[in-house]
Amino acid sequence: MSFPSHDHDHRSCVASALGAAEAECRRRGARLTDIRRRVLELIWTSHAPVGAYALLEQLGRGAAPPTVYRALDFLLAHGLIHRIETQNAYVGCSHPGQPHAGLFLLCRQCGAVAELAEAATTRAIEQEAAALGFQIDSLTVEAQGLCPGCRAGASP
Amino acid sequence: MSFPSHDHDHRSCVASALGAAEAECRRRGARLTDIRRRVLELIWTSHAPVGAYALLEQLGRGAAPPTVYRALDFLLAHGLIHRIETQNAYVGCSHPGQPHAGLFLLCRQCGAVAELAEAATTRAIEQEAAALGFQIDSLTVEAQGLCPGCRAGASP
DNA sequence: GGACGTAACGTTATAATATAACATTTGGTG
């Protein structure tokens, strides 16, 4: 819901994300296979978006592009990750299971992402769209800028 | 500011866009060269976003990718077009000269785009970001859905 | 437990989007 502090306990952060993913998959009757689980884990390795080919490299040789794209498709379809359109990259979803419009703050300095579940903004856009007779199916909101840490510190 | 009607006078629509672009370039001391002008004109051929390689084809042989990408970079830099991130495509800017966050409604049926200059939404996002200490430099908002025409008509 | 059907994965090739690097031409200015 906000930016992780630079020294947070990332290990438990990843663990809880994987736990939530497993729960969500059980709930949906979806199979979180080994490959899918590894890709999700790699994505959660940092709080910055990761590109498909960066994931591919980390999967090691033997993996080809379709392998990683299929895993990404699965994770996207089940709401376990989001795609950051302005970066052609992927990031873990902070609150899977609750349907929500992704709304992202992207730090141009350190790369960190914060995902907001912000109803007010979504509502503002929907109202404006409705006034024009436009029916929104899905919404992409990405803000580029500086996170609190990078604004304060010299050049973290 | 809204969706163009299906039968609007598109010729004058293009003409006024090109006129505004020329005025804006004069104002900024930028050169709207022949290539740049042709690319802008091709973009305005429709109200749907156009891909770089589609433009390239229409420029005819003799043109290579850098030609079109350089023109696009120029047009983007001077606020004469916008890039639609979710489509890797480009669309003419409806109100050049006035700095604004692009905010787009994209019809998944007919491809039409409406560009909003909507202060309320922008403000909502900025407030939420400011509350987290995030400083926004630029903002991308793209809504996918159905335009009024396509909601009404069977399948225009 | 074996047969079967489907979902997942492997593999190869290629499509679509974008940029690097360097040569050449053009346009404005002194």
Add this chain to the structure above:
DNA sequence: CACCAAATGTTATATTATAACGTTACGTCC
């Protein structure tokens, strides 16, 4: 005209993503 900078041409290549088809693994029904 001579010069410089900006614009364009040209070739090659990087990056992101998907098509197509064969093989393997998994669950289920009998």
